[in-house]
Amino acid sequence: MIHLKRLTVITLCLVGCSRLSAQSAGEAQPADTLPRQWNLQTCIDYALQHNITIRRNRINAESTEEDVKTAKAEWLPSLNGSLSQRVVNRPNSNTGTIISGDNITTSQSKTSYNGSYGIDASWTLFNGGSRINTIKQQKLNNRMAQLAVTESENSIQENIIQLYMQILYADEAVKVNRSTLEVSRAEYERAKQLYDAGSLSIADVAQLEAQVSNDNYQVVTSEATLQDYKLQLKQLLELDGMYEMSLDIPQLDNSDVLAPLPQKEDIYHAALALRPEIESGKLNIEAADLDIKVARSGYIPSISLTAGIGSSNANGNDFTFSEQIKQNWNNSLGVTLSIPLFDRRQTKSQVNKAKLQKQTSQLDLLDQQKELYRTIESYWLDAYSAQKQYEAAVQQVNSTQTSYNLVSEQFNLGMKNTVELLTEKNNLLSAQQQLLQAKYMAILNTQLLRFYQGQSVEL
Numbered sequence: 445m446i447h448l449k450r451l452t453v454i455t456l457c458l459v460g461c462s463r464l465s466a467q468s469a470g471e472a473q474p475a476d477t478l479p480r481q482w483n484l485q486t487c488i489d490y491a492l493q494h495n496i497t498i499r500r501n502r503i504n505a506e507s508t509e510e511d512v513k514t515a516k517a518e519w520l521p522s523l524n525g526s527l528s529q530r531v532v533n534r535p536n537s538n539t540g541t542i543i544s545g546d547n548i549t550t551s552q553s554k555t556s557y558n559g560s561y562g563i564d565a566s567w568t569l570f571n572g573g574s575r576i577n578t579i580k581q582q583k584l585n586n587r588m589a590q591l592a593v594t595e596s597e598n599s600i601q602e603n604i605i606q607l608y609m610q611i612l613y614a615d616e617a618v619k620v621n622r623s624t625l626e627v628s629r630a631e632y633e634r635a636k637q638l639y640d641a642g643s644l645s646i647a648d649v650a651q652l653e654a655q656v657s658n659d660n661y662q663v664v665t666s667e668a669t670l671q672d673y674k675l676q677l678k679q680l681l682e683l684d685g686m687y688e689m690s691l692d693i694p695q696l697d698n699s700d701v702l703a704p705l706p707q708k709e710d711i712y713h714a715a716l717a718l719r720p721e722i723e724s725g726k727l728n729i730e731a732a733d734l735d736i737k738v739a740r741s742g743y744i745p746s747i748s749l750t751a752g753i754g755s756s757n758a759n760g761n762d763f764t765f766s767e768q769i770k771q772n773w774n775n776s777l778g779v780t781l782s783i784p785l786f787d788r789r790q791t792k793s794q795v796n797k798a799k800l801q802k803q804t805s806q807l808d809l810l811d812q813q814k815e816l817y818r819t820i821e822s823y824w825l826d827a828y829s830a831q832k833q834y835e836a837a838v839q840q841v842n843s844t845q846t847s848y849n850l851v852s853e854q855f856n857l858g859m860k861n862t863v864e865l866l867t868e869k870n871n872l873l874s875a876q877q878q879l880l881q882a883k884y885m886a887i888l889n890t891q892l893l894r895f896y897q898g899q900s901v902e903l
Contacts, residue, residue, distance in 0.1 A: 481690045481691070482690065483692040484604070484608050484901060487681060492600070494681070495596070495600050496682065498600065501592045501593040505586065505590050505592070507589075512586055515578050518568075521566060521567035521749075522565065525562070529557070529558075531557055532557075533555045558759070561769075562755070565752065566750045568749075572740070572743070572745075580734050584727050588728070591724040592720075592724070598719070601895070605891060611673045612903075613884040614673050615693050620880065625659040628652070628869075632656050635652045648861065651862045651863075652866075674689060700903075701883050702834070702835075705890065708820060716813070721816075735798035745783045745784070747782075750776075750778045751778070753776075754775075755772045820896055823892045827885075830882045831882075836882075840879075847871070848871070
């Protein structure tokens with residue numbers, strides 16, 4: 445079984461979430477609309493369109509756009525209409541005068557009817573700049589929601605890149621193990637011939653037969669690993685588990701492995717300008733500044749304008765309904781000045797909490813910047829180390845291949861025993877494994893560095 449250092453660490457949490465999401469999605473993509481063959485870019489494009497987390501974040505971004513519109517609407521006056529009609533029964537009252545609010549009526553009935561009708565308007569002219577800052581806050585929230593979409597898109601792309609590279613690695617590992625098995629079978633057949641000729645013991649033949657079984661086991665295991673990675677990719681793309689996914693397996697050469705690495709500082713500065721989590725961190729600081737301004741508006745007086753029109757009617761009146769409406773018609777206009785005098789320290793506490801939140805946001809941004817640099821530095825060091833290991837592994841494979849070929853020829857001539865043959869064969873297999881590890885570690889980390897620079901990944 446061939447293991448690949450960091451490539452084997454595959455976003456298990458994300459895959460697990462994808463499994464649950466796929467089960468709860470309740471909708472499957474028609475097979476005839478899916479690509480006939482999947483390459484890395486096809487997988488990324490499909491995930492960007494269908495991933496549930498991304499779609500959920502897009503909906504949230506649309507929701508924040510409505511919050512912006514709501515905040516802007518606070519500049520408009522409010523207008524309310526009211527209509528009330530009441531029936532009052534006084535079973536124990538005598539005929540006489542009935543006093544109801546501002547209405548004094550005389551009725552011959554124990555049941556009275558009255559109604560009121562009006563339209564009231566209010567308009568806040570000034571509230572310490574709270575409305576302006578609230579609009580700015582909602583715009584920032586909308587921008588951060590959009591950045592959350594981009595951040596989830598980046599996350600899914602990075603995980604697809606890692607998983608796709610694992611598939612390429614596993615596919616080549618299968619080929620190596622199959623080739624090793626064929627060699628072992630040829631050695632076993634040759635050993636039987638040497639045994640028949642009396643040049644080899646039955647114990648040696650048994651050793652080579654056991655080696656064939658072991659190599660066959662490695663083939664089966666590596667094939668199962670490859671299929672498991674393909675299944676993980678389908679789950680990451682939220683495809684039906686029964687869907688047969690045909691993958692395009694590119695042939696990668698030395699130019700892909702030994703591509704020149706950019707400077708870490710150049711990658712970092714490019715990432716600072718491009719990564720959504722960094723921009724979101726800066727926006728959090730701006731939002732904290734606005735929180736402080738909104739909180740401070742609690743110290744400032746507010747001015748509002750009110751107006752209203754209305755009328756009323758009641759039975760038992762000497763006037764008709766229309767005459768009552770006309771005579772009771774009224775309109776009003778008023779100005780309200782609200783001066784905060786004592787609010788039990790609530791405004792001060794809100795201001796202090798907003799200042800503390802700004803400090804937290806500043807520390808969060810600093811932590812995000814340091815984490816970004818650590819990630820880039822780790823990818824760069826892994827890529828650099830893997831390239832050097834690859835160059836050394838190429839030489840090691842060449843030398844062990846030559847050594848194995850010589851020992852194999854000598855074994856066929858009866859000059860080397862089984863132990864010597866198997867030792868050289870295992871040395872060759874180990875060198876091939878190291879070569880594969882270095883190859884795909886170098887390619888993976890080089891491509892991730894390109895991704896963090898905002899460049900397209902090319903495989």
